Amino acid sequence: MKERMNINKTEPGIYRAMAASDEQVESFALDAKLKELIRIRVSQINGCGYCINSHTKDALKIGETAQRLFAVSAWWETPFFTEEERAVLKLVEEITNISNGGVTDQVFDDALSILGETKLAQAIFTAITINSWNRIAVSMHMVAEAD
Numbered sequence: 001m002k003e004r005m006n007i008n009k010t011e012p013g014i015y016r017a018m019a020a021s022d023e024q025v026e027s028f029a030l031d032a033k034l035k036e037l038i039r040i041r042v043s044q045i046n047g048c049g050y051c052i053n054s055h056t057k058d059a060l061k062i063g064e065t066a067q068r069l070f071a072v073s074a075w076w077e078t079p080f081f082t083e084e085e086r087a088v089l090k091l092v093e094e095i096t097n098i099s100n101g102g103v104t105d106q107v108f109d110d111a112l113s114i115l116g117e118t119k120l121a122q123a124i125f126t127a128i129t130i131n132s133w134n135r136i137a138v139s140m141h142m143v144a145e146a147d
Helices: 012-027 032-046 049-061 065-076 082-097 105-140
Strands: none
Touching: 012 105, 032 049, 032 065, 032 082, 032 105, 049 065, 049 105, 065 082, 082 105
């Protein structure tokens, strides 16, 4: 696959706006590993190989285990994830698949009761940001770099 266009070179303002969203996400109190799990799971759903590759590497660098990374696509079938992580992963799946009816009250309420309002808002914005990056990367055919 060949990259269609480098959006950063074509329209740098778009990249700056997305980078500002990333900076906001990095400032959040959410655990760094949880942020990466959000990014990876959303990228899996969206079929964004570029972002899966990038964020899997980032997760490993901060101490995430290979076992959990292998299992995140079927997190509900494993005992490897905490109650908080499970609530967030379910939430971000519904955010990402919004055309299937949006975020259900049950999923929202469960996440709210576990996370509280601030962390819930942060998890939602993290999912929105990576969804946007996925759409850029997939639309532009951004190519994952081999090690």
